[in-house]
Amino acid sequence: MSEKKKIRIGLIGTGLMGRIHTNGYKRLGDFFPEYEYRPVLQAACSRREDKIREFAEQWGYASYETDWRKIIERDDIDAVDICTPNNTHAEIAIAAAKAGKMILCEKPLSRTLEEAEEMVKVVEEAGVKNTVWYNYRRVPAVTLAKQIVDSGKLGKIFHYRANFLQDWTINPELPQGGDALWRLDAAAAGSGVTGDLLAHCIDTAMWLNGGIKDVSAMTETFIKERVHQGSGEKQKVEIDDACAFHCHFDNGSLGLFEATRYARGHKALYTFEINGEHASIRWDLHDLNRLEYFDHNDEPEVRGWRSVHVTEGDQPYMDRWWIPGTSIGYEHSFIHQVADFFKSLEGNEPCHPTFRDAYETQKVCEAVLDSAKSRSWKDTGVDWQE
Numbered sequence: 610m611s612e613k614k615k616i617r618i619g620l621i622g623t624g625l626m627g628r629i630h631t632n633g634y635k636r637l638g639d640f641f642p643e644y645e646y647r648p649v650l651q652a653a654c655s656r657r658e659d660k661i662r663e664f665a666e667q668w669g670y671a672s673y674e675t676d677w678r679k680i681i682e683r684d685d686i687d688a689v690d691i692c693t694p695n696n697t698h699a700e701i702a703i704a705a706a707k708a709g710k711m712i713l714c715e716k717p718l719s720r721t722l723e724e725a726e727e728m729v730k731v732v733e734e735a736g737v738k739n740t741v742w743y744n745y746r747r748v749p750a751v752t753l754a755k756q757i758v759d760s761g762k763l764g765k766i767f768h769y770r771a772n773f774l775q776d777w778t779i780n781p782e783l784p785q786g787g788d789a790l791w792r793l794d795a796a797a798a799g800s801g802v803t804g805d806l807l808a809h810c811i812d813t814a815m816w817l818n819g820g821i822k823d824v825s826a827m828t829e830t831f832i833k834e835r836v837h838q839g840s841g842e843k844q845k846v847e848i849d850d851a852c853a854f855h856c857h858f859d860n861g862s863l864g865l866f867e868a869t870r871y872a873r874g875h876k877a878l879y880t881f882e883i884n885g886e887h888a889s890i891r892w893d894l895h896d897l898n899r900l901e902y903f904d905h906n907d908e909p910e911v912r913g914w915r916s917v918h919v920t921e922g923d924q925p926y927m928d929r930w931w932i933p934g935t936s937i938g939y940e941h942s943f944i945h946q947v948a949d950f951f952k953s954l955e956g957n958e959p960c961h962p963t964f965r966d967a968y969e970t971q972k973v974c975e976a977v978l979d980s981a982k983s984r985s986w987k988d989t990g991v992d993w994q995e
C-alpha cells in the first residue's frame with residue numbers, strides 16, 4: 610500500500626448505499642491492483658453513536674463521527690461520499706466543495722433543479738473532482754450496450770423504452786417519513802418514483818441515446834394519506850407513486866418510460882429496449898449479465914434474438930472477474946464505479962456522470978413532474994454533452 614497514493618474517504622450515511630460503496634472501496638485493491646490510487650476508510654458518519662461505532666468496527670473505518678460537518682472540517686479526509694437521503698445532498702455537497710474535498714454523491718443529485726444548479730456551480734467553481742452514483746452504466750451488459758450503440762450497429766434509432774417497477778408501497782398502512790421510509794416523504798425525497806427510479810432510467814437513456822428534448826407525463830398518488838412517522842399524524846402523501854412519460858430525444862427517436870411502486874410481483878424490474886434501423890438491444894436487471902441483441906443483417910435462416918451472456922474477458926470489466934460463464938452481481942456495478950473514479954484521478958479526467966451530467970438528468974425529472982402537474986408537454990432544456 611505504501612507506494613500507492615491514498616485517498617482518505619469520509620462516508621456520510623451508512624444504510625444500503627453506505628454499505629455497498631464501502632464494499633466497493635474494499636474490493637478496489639484486490640481486483641484493480643495496478644491502479645495508482647487507493648481508498649482508505651478514514652471515517653464513517655451517521656447520527657446515532659451506538660450504530661456508527663458498530664458500523665465503523667464491522668466495516669473497518671478508522672474513526673467515526675455523528676455530525677457530517679465534522680467530516681467536512683477534518684483535514685485528514687480527501688473525498689466525501691454522500692449516501693444520505695436526498696434532502697441532505699445539496700447542503701453536504703456544497704460544504705464539501707467549499708472545503709476542497711472530492712465528492713462522490715448518491716443519486717438523484719438533489720430534490721429540485723434549483724438545488725442541483727447551485728451544486729454544479731459551487732463544485733465547478735471549487736474545481737473538485739466529482740461523480741454521481743448512477744451505477745447501472747457500469748453493469749457490464751449495459752456498458753456493452755453503450756459500445757454497440759456507439760459502433761453504429763443499430764443504425765438510426767427509432768425507439769427507447771424503459772421500465773422500473775417495484776411493489777413495496779401497496780399496503781395503505783405503511784407509514785411515511787422517518788429513517789426507514791424517507792422515500793415516501795416529499796420533504797426528504799423531493800419526489801417519489803421520478804427521482805428514485807426514473808432518474809436511473811433517464812441517466813442510462815441519455816448516456817445511450819443522447820439528450821431528451823421534451824416530455825409529456827402523468828403521475829398518480831394511489832394512497833392519498835399515510836401516518837407520518839415523525840408527527841404520528843395522518844398526512845397527505847405528496848410523492849408520485851407512479852409515473853409514466855413519453856418524450857422526444859434530440860436524435861429524433863421516441864421514448865417511453867414507466868416507473869411505479871405498485872406493480873405487484875415486481876421488486877426491482879429495471880428493463881430497457883432500444884430499437885434501431887438495423888438492430889435492437891434489450892436488458893433486464895433481474896438477469897443483469899445478459900444482453901439481448903437482434904441483428905437484421907444476420908443470415909435469414911438463423912436470424913433471431915441472441916442472448917449474450919456478458920461474462921467473457923473481452924467484454925466490459927469482465928477481465929477483472931472469475932472465468933467466462935460465471936456471473937457477477939449488482940454490487941459489482943458499484944465496484945466498477947469506484948474503479949472508474951480512481952482511474953479518472955490518474956489522468957485527471959472527469960468521472961461521468963459528473964454533477965453536470967446529473968444536473969441534465971434533474972432537468973428531465975423536473976420537466977416530467979411539471980408536465981404531469983400542468984397536463985401539458987414541457988421542454989426539458991437539456992444540453993447533453995457527454
Ligand SMILES: NC(=O)c1ccc[n+]([C@@H]2O[C@H](COP(=O)([O-])OP(=O)(O)OC[C@H]3O[C@@H](n4cnc5c(N)ncnc54)[C@H](O)[C@@H]3O)[C@@H](O)[C@H]2O)c1
Pocket residue numbers: 621622623624625626627654655656676677691692693694695697715716717742743744788789805
Ligand atoms: N445508486 C443506486 O442504485 C441507489 C440505490 C439506493 C439508494 N440510492 C440513493 O442513496 C441515498 C441513500 O439511500 P439508502 O437507500 O442508502 O438510504 P438508507 O435509508 O438505507 O440510509 C441512509 C443513511 O443516511 C443516514 N442519515 C440520514 N440523515 C443523516 C444526516 N443528517 N447525517 C448523517 N447521516 C444521516 C441514516 O442514518 C442512514 O445511515 C439516497 O439519495 C438514495 O436515493 C441510490
